Amino acid sequence: xxxxxxxxxxxxxxxxxxxxxxxxxxxxxxxxxxxxxxxxxxxxxxxxxxxxxxxxxxxxxxxxxxxxxxxxxxxxxxxxxxxxxxxxxxxxxxxxxxxxxxxxxxxxxxxxxxxxxxxxxxxxxxxxxxxxxxxxxxxxxxxxxxxxxxxxxxxxxxxxxxxxxxxxxxxxxxxxxxxxxxxxxxxxxxxxxxxxxxxxxxxxxxxxxxxxxxxxxxxxxxxxxxxxxxxxxxxxxxxxxxxxxxxxxxxxxxxxxxxxxxxxxxxxxxxxxxxxxxxxxxxxxxxxxxxxxxxxxxxxxxxxxxxxxxxxxxxxxxxxxxxxxxxxxxxxxxxxxxxxxxxxxxxxxxxxxxxxxxxxxxxxxxxxxxxxxxxxxxxxxxxxxxxxxxxxxxxxxxxxxxxxxxxxxxxxxxxxxxxxxxxxxxxxxxxxxxxxxxxxxxxxxxxxxxxxxxxxxxxxxxxxxxxxxxxxxxxxxxxxxxxxxxxxxxxxxxxxxxxxxxxxxxx
Numbered sequence: 001x002x003x004x005x006x007x008x009x010x011x012x013x014x015x016x017x018x019x020x021x022x023x024x025x026x027x028x029x030x031x032x033x034x035x036x037x038x039x040x041x042x043x044x045x046x047x048x049x050x051x052x053x054x055x056x057x058x059x060x061x062x063x064x065x066x067x068x069x070x071x072x073x074x075x076x077x078x079x080x081x082x083x084x085x086x087x088x089x090x091x092x093x094x095x096x097x098x099x100x101x102x103x104x105x106x107x108x109x110x111x112x113x114x115x116x117x118x119x120x121x122x123x124x125x126x127x128x129x130x131x132x133x134x135x136x137x138x139x140x141x142x143x144x145x146x147x148x149x150x151x152x153x154x155x156x157x158x159x160x161x162x163x164x165x166x167x168x169x170x171x172x173x174x175x176x177x178x179x180x181x182x183x184x185x186x187x188x189x190x191x192x193x194x195x196x197x198x199x200x201x202x203x204x205x206x207x208x209x210x211x212x213x214x215x216x217x218x219x220x221x222x223x224x225x226x227x228x229x230x231x232x233x234x235x236x237x238x239x240x241x242x243x244x245x246x247x248x249x250x251x252x253x254x255x256x257x258x259x260x261x262x263x264x265x266x267x268x269x270x271x272x273x274x275x276x277x278x279x280x281x282x283x284x285x286x287x288x289x290x291x292x293x294x295x296x297x298x299x300x301x302x303x304x305x306x307x308x309x310x311x312x313x314x315x316x317x318x319x320x321x322x323x324x325x326x327x328x329x330x331x332x333x334x335x336x337x338x339x340x341x342x343x344x345x346x347x348x349x350x351x352x353x354x355x356x357x358x359x360x361x362x363x364x365x366x367x368x369x370x371x372x373x374x375x376x377x378x379x380x381x382x383x384x385x386x387x388x389x390x391x392x393x394x395x396x397x398x399x400x401x402x403x404x405x406x407x408x409x410x411x412x413x414x415x416x417x418x419x420x421x422x423x424x425x426x427x428x429x430x431x432x433x434x435x436x437x438x439x440x441x442x443x444x445x446x447x448x449x450x451x452x453x454x455x456x457x458x459x460x461x462x463x464x465x466x467x468x469x470x471x472x473x474x475x476x477x478x479x480x481x482x483x484x485x486x487x488x489x490x491x492x493x494x495x496x497x498x499x500x501x502x503x504x505x506x507x
Contacts, residue, residue, distance in 0.1 A: 029400070114304035
């Protein structure tokens, strides 16, 4: 009864806010094409969940293709989504509209105001500070981890292939989680080979956040704690923060002046003295160095960035590798070209992948980029604009949440003819020359583009090269069987089902 009263009160307040909303804002928003809203609910009752939500995003792209823009009301809150390259450029190239949308606030309890969620001067300072940690020299050191965890994965697949068709998704996801833990924190958690409370907390927290974003009645902390999953959210959050805090504390004990000097040389590219053993660093080591004895970054600052790296660098790469594996496995002529390239680079050698090898794997990179076109790991991303934004004939008023729908943008037939066809040749250098620079943005673009995109591509190429060097992959699902679910990350509803066979290579 108490909960029902609170829900009723909330509904009344929403209605009043909707009724008395600023007239100019309402007129400008309603000038944008979109489905008819209801009082109080707006269009909330029309929004779908799960796979149906992903289908709805694609339908928006078709139904409003001519306009390239659509608006919906979520209760009294306007959301403007667009998927025309010119509109995407107007937003993403701006140095003014860099604030993440308020919907990202639901991630704040976990990530704080790290690089993903911060804005203004804090974001600018952090971005400048962290950019050197993603230099190629640093990323090349991570190749050891990429190779090591890839070998663990292929050994697991060796066993699983005897089952016939099986779900690959979680195996690849756990490999990505092991990689990100070791590269971000210098901590080996053996997610691929053991059961971990931290692993379960990572997955569950992402689900809880996405579910809360879509349900306005859970936006209130009070209601979320009473009739939602507030208690479980708090439990998972404690597990995540306790783990990161313990890793930081352990690393601090061993972080002396000698270690700091090694980090400095790594970041500046200065040569290490002859005979001195090179130390493999983690992202956390670089943060500790930059903190200058915790004066520039305190423990909470460091945890924010480590947690952000964990969040952004795990699910996204896992999804990308899974989608690419399915698409290559479903297209034998593409897989034959992948195998041909791998054989040319590696021959019959099972050695680790090197930085030079990665430069040679151009066709495999095209496959990954084409998979990210069809199934972008992040199907949409949102900003809260800090001033009126003019998009062609439409004026988006200050404070509105605007959404770039990448999954619709990437299917524009004027940019990508036959958009549903998996065609890696689209991303050969000669085929990209005249393409609109904002027609393909799987890693966002402009000043707030993904700082870790080089890391992601290196990891994905390394892991996939290990899989396809060892196996021939046959996808046992049709495209329509995949049923993508557009949560925080785009995932297949029931996973990626494959059959594997050991490759027989010519002597």
